[in-house]
Amino acid sequence: xxxxxxxxxxxxxxxxxxxxxxxxxxxxxxxxxxxxxxxxxxxxxxxxxxxxxxxxxxxxxxxxxxxxxxxxxxxxxxxxxxxxxxxxxxxxxxxxxxxxxxxxxxxxxxxxxxxxxxx
Amino acid sequence: xxxxxxxxxxxxxxxxxxxxxxxxxxxxxxxxxxxxxxxxxxxxxxxxxxxxxxxxxxxxxxxxxxxxxxxxxxxxxxxxxxxxxxxxxxxxxxxxxxxxxxxxxxxxxxxxxxxxxxxxxxxxxxxxxxxxxxxxxxxxxxxxxxxxxxxxxxxxxxxxxxxxxxxxxxxxxxxxxxxxxxxxxxxxxxxxxxxxxxxxxxxxxxxxxxxxxxxxxxxxxxxxxxxxxxxxxxxxxxxxxxxxxxxxxxxxxxxxxxxxxxxxxxxxxxxxxxxxxxxxxxxxxxxxxxxxxxxxxxxxxxxxxxxxxxxxxxxxxxxxxxxxxxxxxxxxxxxx
Numbered sequence: 001x002x003x004x005x006x007x008x009x010x011x012x013x014x015x016x017x018x019x020x021x022x023x024x025x026x027x028x029x030x031x032x033x034x035x036x037x038x039x040x041x042x043x044x045x046x047x048x049x050x051x052x053x054x055x056x057x058x059x060x061x062x063x064x065x066x067x068x069x070x071x072x073x074x075x076x077x078x079x080x081x082x083x084x085x086x087x088x089x090x091x092x093x094x095x096x097x098x099x100x101x102x103x104x105x106x107x108x109x110x111x112x113x114x115x116x117x118x119x
Numbered sequence: 120x121x122x123x124x125x126x127x128x129x130x131x132x133x134x135x136x137x138x139x140x141x142x143x144x145x146x147x148x149x150x151x152x153x154x155x156x157x158x159x160x161x162x163x164x165x166x167x168x169x170x171x172x173x174x175x176x177x178x179x180x181x182x183x184x185x186x187x188x189x190x191x192x193x194x195x196x197x198x199x200x201x202x203x204x205x206x207x208x209x210x211x212x213x214x215x216x217x218x219x220x221x222x223x224x225x226x227x228x229x230x231x232x233x234x235x236x237x238x239x240x241x242x243x244x245x246x247x248x249x250x251x252x253x254x255x256x257x258x259x260x261x262x263x264x265x266x267x268x269x270x271x272x273x274x275x276x277x278x279x280x281x282x283x284x285x286x287x288x289x290x291x292x293x294x295x296x297x298x299x300x301x302x303x304x305x306x307x308x309x310x311x312x313x314x315x316x317x318x319x320x321x322x323x324x325x326x327x328x329x330x331x332x333x334x335x336x337x338x339x340x341x342x343x344x345x346x347x348x349x350x351x352x353x354x355x356x357x358x359x360x361x362x363x364x365x366x367x368x369x370x371x372x373x374x375x376x377x378x379x380x381x382x383x384x385x386x387x388x389x390x391x392x393x394x395x396x397x398x399x400x401x402x403x404x405x406x407x408x409x410x411x412x413x414x415x416x417x418x419x420x421x422x423x424x425x426x427x428x429x430x431x432x433x434x435x436x437x438x439x440x441x442x443x444x445x446x447x448x449x450x451x452x453x454x455x
Binding site: 016017020021023024025027028029031032033035036038039040041042043044050051052053054055069070071072073074076077078 | 247
């Protein structure tokens with residue numbers, strides 16, 4: 001039993017209409033900006049008021065976090081994968097060409113199998 | 120001419136959808152907080168609390184940190200809310216076809232779903248705060264982790280519809296609503312669909328930034344992380360974007376798996392009475408999805424560590440989605 005949807009026009013609805021998207025975007029944007037304009041603008045200046053929160057510590061000129069720390073969780077989760085990947089990245093061009101040819105061969109085999117199955 | 124008139128009429132209805140989307144988002148957040156509190160044996164705030172919070176935030180100062188990139192910092196919440204609201208225009212709501220049916224499909228929805236998370240991350244990076252930067256990268260790590268499982272579910276659903284009827288645009292939400300996948304997949308495929316639904320429900324907390332997937336904010340670890348520097352109207356817009364996104368994601372789950380209307384199939388109501396019944400039924404479905412995917416989960420479990428989140432979404436959740444995909448497609452092919 002198919003659900004009956006009021007307003008459903010049926011077959012081959014188009015993928016995307018950029019003009020309608022821009023029209024809808026403009027209306028929604030105006031409404032959101034209008035809502036935002038109800039809010040209080042700006043803030044009172046004061047010592048340290050505009051400094052970023054640093055758990056009560058003195059603000060630092062540079063407070064960069066290393067990329068290795070940023071992505072710690074991701075590397076930690078895929079430690080096994082990254083260790084294998086680092087091991088095969090030897091720095092020799094011959095190895096990279098081998099991996100390139102190996103991957104292209106795999107893709108070609110998959111493609112040929114797909115085409116033959118489809119046919 | 121008729122097409123143009125239809126398009127203009129649809130655009131004129133956009134403000135109504137915006138108001139309804141914001142209202143529903145806030146209402147569901149209120150219900151979420153109340154029910155969550157009751158499940159933890161607390162009284163909890165009143166259901167209208169998110170409305171009060173919105174008003175309060177709009178009255179507060181809008182701080183912009185000294186080292187922030189001002190225009191990026193201020194525009195990120197606007198982009199997040201606009202994209203969340205745009206989502207609603209392309210989704211079937213209250214038993215009706217999407218407002219912009221025929222003007223955008225699932226691919227557009229998948230991209231729009233990503234935008235609020237990216238805006239949140241960009242806002243965090245632009246705020247010049249260590250905590251916010253850590254939160255922003257966590258948001259990106261989380262997104263990289265769950266997007267593949269989400270894509271597997273989406274493509275599988277569309278593929279099943281296209282197998283059943285290649286003439287239809289399988290990526291159209293209205294098509295999915297008109298052709299429920301349960302009727303196309305057969306008994307084996309139904310098992311696959313249950314697994315796909317499970318995968319989607321597991322993706323939901325991460326997509327919505329709720330426990331266990333709230334690692335980007337993680338109050339007790341990184342002091343609200345990505346939102347630590349946001350206040351006043353900017354914070355209000357980010358909160359609203361999260362609330363509207365909850366409604367949009369739940370509506371997407373309903374469109375994928377529970378597109379059935381109650382009238383006139385199950386109760387003999389026609390005309391406006393039938394529409395009201397369908398709208399009420401849609402709200403019930405929406406509540407069930409939000410309860411199962413967000414409210415119950417954030418009360419029942421603790422937050423992921425960032426490495427656990429990546430491992431979970433690339434491992435078990437993706438595994439469930441892939442097995443579901445294989446079974447659902449196999450089942451659908453058997454039916455054909």
